[in-house]
Amino acid sequence: MEELKQRILRDGRALNSEVLLVDSFLNHQVDPRLMQKIGMEFARRFREAGVTKIATIEASGIAPATMTALEMGVSMVILKKSVSSILSEGILQTEVFSFTKNKAYQLTLKSQFISPEDRVLLIDDFLANGEAAFGAIRLIERAGARIAGVGAVIAKAFQPGLEKLRKAGYAVEALAPVREMREGRILFADD
Amino acid sequence: MEELKQRILRDGRALNSEVLLVDSFLNHQVDPRLMQKIGMEFARRFREAGVTKIATIEASGIAPATMTALEMGVSMVILKKSVSSILSEGILQTEVFSFTKNKAYQLTLKSQFISPEDRVLLIDDFLANGEAAFGAIRLIERAGARIAGVGAVIAKAFQPGLEKLRKAGYAVEALAPVREMREGRILFADD
Numbered sequence: 001m002e003e004l005k006q007r008i009l010r011d012g013r014a015l016n017s018e019v020l021l022v023d024s025f026l027n028h029q030v031d032p033r034l035m036q037k038i039g040m041e042f043a044r045r046f047r048e049a050g051v052t053k054i055a056t057i058e059a060s061g062i063a064p065a066t067m068t069a070l071e072m073g074v075s076m077v078i079l080k081k082s083v084s085s086i087l088s089e090g091i092l093q094t095e096v097f098s099f100t101k102n103k104a105y106q107l108t109l110k111s112q113f114i115s116p117e118d119r120v121l122l123i124d125d126f127l128a129n130g131e132a133a134f135g136a137i138r139l140i141e142r143a144g145a146r147i148a149g150v151g152a153v154i155a156k157a158f159q160p161g162l163e164k165l166r167k168a169g170y171a172v173e174a175l176a177p178v179r180e181m182r183e184g185r186i187l188f189a190d191d
Numbered sequence: 192m193e194e195l196k197q198r199i200l201r202d203g204r205a206l207n208s209e210v211l212l213v214d215s216f217l218n219h220q221v222d223p224r225l226m227q228k229i230g231m232e233f234a235r236r237f238r239e240a241g242v243t244k245i246a247t248i249e250a251s252g253i254a255p256a257t258m259t260a261l262e263m264g265v266s267m268v269i270l271k272k273s274v275s276s277i278l279s280e281g282i283l284q285t286e287v288f289s290f291t292k293n294k295a296y297q298l299t300l301k302s303q304f305i306s307p308e309d310r311v312l313l314i315d316d317f318l319a320n321g322e323a324a325f326g327a328i329r330l331i332e333r334a335g336a337r338i339a340g341v342g343a344v345i346a347k348a349f350q351p352g353l354e355k356l357r358k359a360g361y362a363v364e365a366l367a368p369v370r371e372m373r374e375g376r377i378l379f380a381d382d
Contacts (some may be wrong), residue, residue, distance in 0.1 A: 023301065023304075024303075024304070025266075027269070028268065028269055028271065028301055028304060029266055029267070029268050029269075029304040030253075030257060030260070030266065030267045030268070030269060031266055032257050032258075032260040032261035032266065032267055033261065033264075035257060035261070036261060058249070058250040059249040059250035059253060059269065060269075062221075062250060062253040062254055062257075063253055063254075063257045063267075066221060066223050066226060066253075066254045066257055066258070067223075067257070069221070069223040070223035070224065070226070070227060073224075075216075075220055075221065075222055075223065076220070076221045076223055076254075077219065077220050077221070078218070078219055078220075078221060078250065078251075080219065082292075101273075110214065110219055112215075113214075113215070113219060113220040
């Protein structure tokens with residue numbers, strides 16, 4: 001997605017060869033017009049996938065996932081990283097290790113919100129090692145539903161998640177696949 | 192906001208006199224079309240407030256805040272409850288006590304995203320004791336900006352937050368102010 005890649009080149013910062021900072025428009029400050037265009041682009045790419053529901057992982061995926069759900073005319077489910085005291089009945093959980101925070105958390109879904117008839121499109125801001133994505137997929141499949149696809153706003157193609165998801169047979173779309181970051185330069189995989 | 196109140200009556204559940212469960216359309220499963228209408232309603236109510244930026248508290252406020260920001264044509268800032276390892280420079284923090292989770296957390300803002308020229312509209316899903324709202328206001332004012340107003344999707348008017356904010360001089364709009372919950376019935380304050 002050209003506009004997104006230009007925005008990353010203009011406002012993103014490669015802190016080192018692994019860490020891409022995009023907190024001025026994607027995950028701390030959020031540009032809602034860009035989120036809308038991201039939602040339109042995911043809707044276009046997954047139009048034929050029979051999507052009945054969007055899922056995302058709290059919290060940075062919520063803005064692009066909401067816009068994708070609006071555009072596709074389906075509802076959205078936020079997979080939670082912490083369990084509220086009032087979220088108690090019929091929950092599914094799986095452990096996910098976060099490399100960014102260097103700790104594990106329990107990804108949580110109230111099973112009533114995903115049914116065996118659903119074809120779920122998973123949307124997240126980043127795809128890197130794939131730990132969060134595979135955790136989300138485990139929960140969704142345990143609820144009996146099928147994965148319609150995985151959409152990442154940004155994928156670090158030099159980390160294993162993208163390839164592992166594709167090898168496992170999932171349809172993955174990355175709007176900005178980053179091939180490499182070197183000396184502050186950001187290079188995209190599809191240029 | 193009549194459509195929201197009808198949705199709460201239809202799909203919400205008063206678990207007891209204090210806890211209102213709305214996780215089927217607001218904070219676990221999310222209805223994006225309702226979020227869009229909520230964004231339009233906040234934009235209408237704060238049209239004359241000179242809003243230059245939306246702020247919200249992760250995570251359940253993000254969907255309605257994104258829609259409000261889109262509708263008002265301004266950017267949005269997510270105040271974080273946990274600090275990423277890559278969010279390190281120029282941060283402001285304040286401690287907030289969560290009654291829902293019965294523990295304190297550090298609400299965090301990278302100061303570069305709110306400037307002294309900003310007039311900030313704070314949007315959140317719930318207003319109850321006001322702890323989170325006052326924490327967000329402390330951060331925003333510490334960044335030198337002014338509060339244009341506070342918008343809550345649902346306010347528990349029987350808890351002190353709404354009144355405390357108004358007494359402190361802030362313009363508060365609650366789209367669904369709940370007056371009382373009794374024997375499973377939900378009564379609104381403005382009916």
